[in-house]
Amino acid sequence: MADTPAPSAEKLRQAAPISSGTALDPIRVPGGRSFVGTNSPEIPVDGEGPERPVTLRDFALEATTVTNARFADFVAATGYVTEAERYGWSAVFHSDRESLDAATRAGSQLPWWHKVDGVSWRHPEGPDSSLEGREDHPVVQVSWRDANAFAQWVGGRLPTEAEWEHAARGGTERRRFPWGDEEPNDHDAIFCNIWQGRFPDLNTARDGFVRTAPARSFESNPLGFYSMSGNVWEWTHDAFRVRSVSRAAKQRNAYALQHSEKVLKGGSFLCHVSYCYRYRIAARMAMTPDSAGSNTGFRVAYDVQ
Template identity: 50%
Template sequence: MSDDLTKAGCCAGTAREATDHPYEDRARGVPPADAVTQADLRTRLTEIPGGIFEMGTRKSTYPDDLDSPVRKVKLDPFLISPTTVTNAEYARFVEATGYRTVAEAEGWSVVFHLLLPDAAAHPHHPPGLPWWRRVEGAFWAAPEGPGSHWRDRADHPVTQVAWYDALAYCTWAGLRLPTEAEWERAARGGLARKKFPWGNRLEPEGRHAMNVWQGDFPRHNTADDGFVGTAPVDAYQSNGYGLYNTTGNVWEWVADRYGPRPAPGRLPERNPTGPCDGLQRIQRGGSFLCHVSYCDRYHVHSRTRNDPDSSTSNAGLRVAADL
């Protein structure tokens, strides 16, 4: 695999050169957890009612995101985790299986520069994205490279996981990634035609309701919401379905590929699963780096994409299952 750095997606740092994928075969070959463990993981999921909802937005800020126009979608009931997978949960999986993530296999990942004690010590970055730095030895258990450790943030979302690493966790857990439609249905919390899980105001009643950027991107984050990097997975108020942090904090991998979407029809799409072809995979929800001056993809309809072997310090996963 090439170690070139290229630009990909919104606030994304890594896009390793795409190849066909021993990583996918390895992820699907992870041995499953025992039945008791899988049952325990499943009991932690939240049931989301089926039905018809409006997906997307009337007018997109970023046309290439393909999040408009609004389309009606009909979903069967399903289960989804109320939080993203934590560092502690991912550590349990790695301990049980010995799985090595893409970043471990490649020997590096990218880290947002303000999270590094000395960004100047890591001069290599993707073209046009100097706020992302290539760090040798950065991976999920050492998110900012040597000297950092997941135990310092056990209840924060696991990061530095590629789509294939998310697939591996799901294979072990007996779960799956949500489809994009399932993710948005759950993220909205039962509200219709709203920008956020709580309504339309970025800061309802003058309070911070999610972990995003404040200040001057990318040079100075005032951390008025309490965090420069990730926040605990259950920070802030849950939405109407009991899900936490469906906007902000970390981008969340979903199952769907990125590609052209069918024009809205007269009848709702039924349980859509996205395009059949295409390399890049969709991420949803925005992250702690989203800011109106650069990337305001922190709405419930917002989406971006990245290559499935790309890992960053602002992307994680949430899991789902059939009811």
């Protein structure tokens, strides 16, 4: 995103919610000794490994990502204005051949991502798009700061990366995906909403969805959480860091610190094993806290007694 100043603490206080929201389907997750990361990373540069032990307190996490309908309630109650709305643009995925070719000619390394004016959570693909029929889909085009504002409204917070992984696994069992270790495919093993076909120009949508799916889609994991693999990336509380002493890792960490990057988990409907194999539990991504996109959302965690 552009280097537009973040709202001051005083402005945030002035924009405080005029009424409080409520939690929706939080699931209590037992804490204790657990772990985060993996000793078998697929994308080492992302800092997926090594596996490291953590101790977690009991916490609660909502069963689904926050939907368009709930976010609309938040905005109606508080008058909140998202960062994408204030910037006037955001990133949108377009994979038609004309768009891909034009972006490639312009030198883009990611020609499927486009800066589109008039994009917001209300109009996730552009000013001519709407949320009609997608009220129960995850809200997208929300930044880390937007997600935190909503979480505070309902009395919660964003989960840590370790909490997110612990919940996605259903505890301490080592599993590659929320449903187990079986790799999804384009035919008979469809467990989540990811890209199917040839990325980026052919999506067969065998899972039934070209973009987002309803937040409560496919089977839940053993603890009752939905779509923790694919659908939308989910913001976490944590700052992004690669745990390595290599020169490349030090440079990556310096960049992440300079830009205040945060960790996202779970992958999205754009992930594919040939391009973005990040719908695994240990996978991760980094973005600046003011960034948003058509495949980025969040779910809410809570402290428990």
